[in-house]
Every structure is written in C-alpha cells, then in structure tokens.
Amino acid sequence: MRGSPAAPSLSGRIFRSILAFTLTGIVAFSLALAAIFYLSFEHKAADGLLNQAHRAAVLLDSEPASKRPAVLAEQFDGTVRYTLVGADGTVLFDSAAEAADAPQMENHGNRPEVREALASGEGATSRMSATVGTDTLYAAAPLSDGSVIRLAETRDSIVAFFANGLMVPVAFTLLAAVALVLALSRLLTRHLMRPLDRIDASSPLQGGGYAEMAPLLERIDSQQRTLRAQNQELALAESLRRDFSANVSHEMKTPLQVISGYAELMANGMVPPDEVRKFGSVIYQESQAMRALINDVLILSRLDEKALTADEAAPVNLASVAERAAGRLESLAREADVAVGLQLQPAQVQGNETLLEQMIHNLVENAIRYNRPGGRVTVKTATALDAEGRTEALVQVGDSGPGIPADAQDKVFERFYRLDKSRSKETGGTGLGLAIVKHAALHHGGTVELQSEEGQGATFTVHLPTP
Known part of the structure; x- marks a missing residue:
C-alpha cells in the first residue's frame, strides 16, 4: 500500500520564498543599477566626444579645404578616429585608413550622425562598426562649407564593460549579498514561525x-x-x-x-x-x-x-391511559387500604402509549406502596400553559404518605435508589420505578417535577409537550 506523500514544511516554504524573492530583487536591482551606471558613463563619453568634434570643426574651418586632411593627420592622432566627410558624402580623410584609400571608402552621407549634424549642428550615435567590429561611439559636427568632421571612439560593450572591470567586485558583492540574505531569511523565517510554534x-x-x-x-x-x-x-x-x-x-x-x-x-x-x-x-x-x-x-x-422517533409517535389520550393504569392497581390499593381518586381532563400528546402507561402506572403504584393505611392517592390529567406560553399536557400523581426529605428529592430518580430500604423490601419495589418515569418523560421531550415535604405527602407532575 502506497504511503501518502509527506506534507510540505511551512517554515521551509517561507524560507525558500523569502530567499528566492530577495535574491531575485537584488539581482534585478543590481542589473538595473549597472545599466544606469553604464548608460550614464556612455552619455558622458558622448558629450566629451561631441566637444572634441566641435573643437576640430572650428580648427578645420580656419584652414583651406585642401589642407584639412594634412592638418588632421598632423594634429589629431591617437585612439580617436577622425573622418572628414565631404558635402557630397565622400570620405576626404580617415585616420584609420591610408590617404589613398579614403576616396574609395563607402559614401558616408547617409550615416545617422552625419545627417543629424547637418540638420541640427551636431550628431552622436553608437553602433556596431562594420569596419572594426566593436561597439563604436560616433560624434559629428558640420563645417561651414557643408562638409562634416566625424569622430569615432571604440568603446567596450556593456558585457565587456562588466567583464573587464567589474566582474570580480560584482561577484564578491553578490556572494556577500547571498550570504547576508541567507542569514536574514533564516532569522525572518524563525521570527515568522515563532507565533505558530507557541500555539x-x-x-x-x-x-x-x-x-x-x-x-x-x-x-x-x-x-x-x-x-x-x-x-x-x-x-x-x-x-x-x-x-x-x-x-x-x-x-x-x-x-x-x-x-x-x-x-x-x-x-x-x-x-x-x-x-x-x-x-x-x-x-x-x-x-x-x-x-x-x-x-x-x-x-x-x-x-x-434511542429517542422517540416520528414512526413510533402516535396520538395518546392521557386521561384514558391514566384511567386504565389506575384500574390495574385497584387490588393493590385495596390491600394497602389506600383510596385512589381520579380527576381526569382531556390531554392529548404524541408518543408511545405503552411507555406512557408504564410511566403513569409506576407513579400510581409508588404512591400506593409508600402511603399510609387509610391514605389517599389523587391522579390528575390536564392541559396548561408553560412559562413560554406554549400549551403542555400534565400528569399529576399526589399521595398522603410520609413525604420525601428535601436532600433526597433529587436522588429518588436515580436507579436503584431507595429512600427506606427496609420499607422498599416490604413493598416489593425494584428501585427503578421513578428512574423509568424520568426517562420516559425525557423520551417524550418532557420533564418530571417533585414537590414534597416530610409528613405532607409527595406530588409528582409530568410535563409533556402537546402536538
């Protein structure tokens, strides 16, 4: 039989989630910051290259067109590439090419930086150069005769920029950040789990x-x-x-x-x-x-x-049941010299007729057995209103016996409880009669009430709900 899969750990899930989200945030923030730094650096480089282009344009404007290539060759040498583009787009000079080869180069009139310089007075752009195959920054400035001086500077791409100069410090920084995030994630996980652990x-x-x-x-x-x-x-x-x-x-x-x-x-x-x-x-x-x-x-x-079910319940006339129960006990009443009086008014309930008759029989039998010679038992049935104004049926059995002490009135409904064991033995009681009365009343959704004083007899009243 396959075992059920182990439930995932909440603390582990919280730790992994915090770690993943934090590391993702750090990496994304680092990349964004690096890109901003690189673009800012490139923007400053473009401004510097444009300034150089304007200075070169001012100088070349002061020279005749025929001497400009020579001036560029003599005075502008170094890492920056200078290209002099004629008004028709032909290359008049290129510091990265031989003088004889310059006129043979591709027409530069359609280059973005050249067009922008002629249109707005300066132009700058960055692109992969087909000539040298690297990221190249271009800056151009127009001359008074319609020609354009263009400067080009090879720059590291953003990948090369970080690979060449920032890879090691960035790697160490990221490792330190990972270690810090790992520690903080564990501390935060424990902090979040502490209230749960205290449950x-x-x-x-x-x-x-x-x-x-x-x-x-x-x-x-x-x-x-x-x-x-x-x-x-x-x-x-x-x-x-x-x-x-x-x-x-x-x-x-x-x-x-x-x-x-x-x-x-x-x-x-x-x-x-x-x-x-x-x-x-x-x-x-x-x-x-x-x-x-x-x-x-x-x-x-x-x-x-079991409790009373709908199938078991049937209409029961308590007056008829009480009369029948009392009739069955006439011989016992004669032997005990006890008179039984009936005061029966119509009272109908839904219930088990046999069980209700047993309940009334037990009450009347107890009233006879625990009475005195020449005593009297009164059996009543009636309807009345309860404390909430609902109609209820009543069965009341009173006797003129010795009564029940106050401290024993709650106990008489317990099973096998006998108030006077010697007297019970004489009368033949089982000690279960009143327990049956109590449970029969509960079985029908009712209650039993006892009123008694020593020497004044006892009265048992059963309250039952009516249909």
Whole structure:
C-alpha cells in the first residue's frame, strides 16, 4: 500500500520564498543599477566626444579645404578616429585608413550622425562598426562649407564593460549579498514561525498564532471542547453502566439465592409436606420480584438506546391511559387500604402509549406502596400553559404518605435508589420505578417535577409537550 506523500514544511516554504524573492530583487536591482551606471558613463563619453568634434570643426574651418586632411593627420592622432566627410558624402580623410584609400571608402552621407549634424549642428550615435567590429561611439559636427568632421571612439560593450572591470567586485558583492540574505531569511523565517510554534494544541486560544488564524484556532478549540465533553459523557455513561450492572447483579442475587436455596431443600426432600405450599409461595414471590426487575431493566435499556422517533409517535389520550393504569392497581390499593381518586381532563400528546402507561402506572403504584393505611392517592390529567406560553399536557400523581426529605428529592430518580430500604423490601419495589418515569418523560421531550415535604405527602407532575 502506497504511503501518502509527506506534507510540505511551512517554515521551509517561507524560507525558500523569502530567499528566492530577495535574491531575485537584488539581482534585478543590481542589473538595473549597472545599466544606469553604464548608460550614464556612455552619455558622458558622448558629450566629451561631441566637444572634441566641435573643437576640430572650428580648427578645420580656419584652414583651406585642401589642407584639412594634412592638418588632421598632423594634429589629431591617437585612439580617436577622425573622418572628414565631404558635402557630397565622400570620405576626404580617415585616420584609420591610408590617404589613398579614403576616396574609395563607402559614401558616408547617409550615416545617422552625419545627417543629424547637418540638420541640427551636431550628431552622436553608437553602433556596431562594420569596419572594426566593436561597439563604436560616433560624434559629428558640420563645417561651414557643408562638409562634416566625424569622430569615432571604440568603446567596450556593456558585457565587456562588466567583464573587464567589474566582474570580480560584482561577484564578491553578490556572494556577500547571498550570504547576508541567507542569514536574514533564516532569522525572518524563525521570527515568522515563532507565533505558530507557541500555539498549544490543547489550548489553541491561549496565545500564539496570527489574527488571520483566529477562525481556525476557534474551530479547533470548539472541536476540542466538544470532544472533551463527549469524553466526559462517555466516561459518565461507562461509570453509570458499571454501577447499573453491579446494582442489577446485586438486586438479582438475593431472589436467586432464595429460589435456589428453597428449591434445593424441596429437591432433597428436606421440606415437611405441610411446608411445601409455604416454600412454593416464597419461590413464586421471589421469581415475580426477579421478573419485575428484569422487565424494568429492559425498559430502561430501551430508553437509553434511542429517542422517540416520528414512526413510533402516535396520538395518546392521557386521561384514558391514566384511567386504565389506575384500574390495574385497584387490588393493590385495596390491600394497602389506600383510596385512589381520579380527576381526569382531556390531554392529548404524541408518543408511545405503552411507555406512557408504564410511566403513569409506576407513579400510581409508588404512591400506593409508600402511603399510609387509610391514605389517599389523587391522579390528575390536564392541559396548561408553560412559562413560554406554549400549551403542555400534565400528569399529576399526589399521595398522603410520609413525604420525601428535601436532600433526597433529587436522588429518588436515580436507579436503584431507595429512600427506606427496609420499607422498599416490604413493598416489593425494584428501585427503578421513578428512574423509568424520568426517562420516559425525557423520551417524550418532557420533564418530571417533585414537590414534597416530610409528613405532607409527595406530588409528582409530568410535563409533556402537546402536538
């Protein structure tokens, strides 16, 4: 399997970019400066050559035309080439050619510097000379009789100019510039990368970075906070799962031990015949307690796994559900000597009817079991407006029992929490009834509210959204 290509280094890219752009700028600036220097030098040379041409023109104008070639030959010798061009363009004298050969040279009347001198009083130009094959600077000045004196000086081209005199210092300068740019590029790269290096991945908003990176860092911070919250939720869920498993195991251990012990005695014939019915009744009661526990655990497991879906939701009349749940508990109420009163008004919600009935059944059953002989349970359904003015459905179950202490009112909805463990054992509760009520309400987008004072009974109110 091919590995993914390595990601490019940001610091390396910044360093290379700074180095390349800086060196390019230095080279371009150096070339431009050299060209300006060379052109300035050539301009001064052209002005000097023009001055020489004017002086020569003044001198030749004072001599007869016949003596001018001799004067040029005698007085103007050296590195500058002198050419005397007649009014018709013929070469009368050329210091670079033999006197006899001058009249045979190409007509110079059309040369740019000659035409410019006749038109404006002086002319200067630079070009490759066909005669000597180098860059040559020409300057011309007219005489009074229409002839032109032209001076020519061989000059180094810009390439030769630098190659002959400036190559070594320019090379050393460029090398020094490269070394300096290399060092400065590294320092600048480190300076630019320092804010990025200070970024703490665990706390990206705590200093470091640049303003342009703020949206990215805020997004990273938000994702990290979300992940931390999710990890905490997972840890809490895992802790709850372990506690739940331990509690289920503990709750099932007692009835299993009773059933196993009594069944072993009966299997070994150690139970007198008149006690068999008693032992069988105990085994039956413990198995029913275990069955109720298993049913409650399964309900809670389903509530933990999913929320209410649109396909699962259906119109539910809470008044009818409450009446049916209370009816199923009539025999339990008679045994406990508790009267159950119904005050049912129409209240309709969207939800799971079986789960809502289980919720109301648990509330009414708890109110009966944890009441006092001769006590009363009131079951109400109604609609009302919530704090935001929206209509909601209410299920309220109140009892006249001993009430719930204030410090225990938040705990009664926890799984396997029992306010009075000895009393719970007598009444046969599993410790999951109110946990199912709470999660069933949440499953339907609702809440459960408890109001109670010790000795004044307890009232549970379930708030559910209406369609």
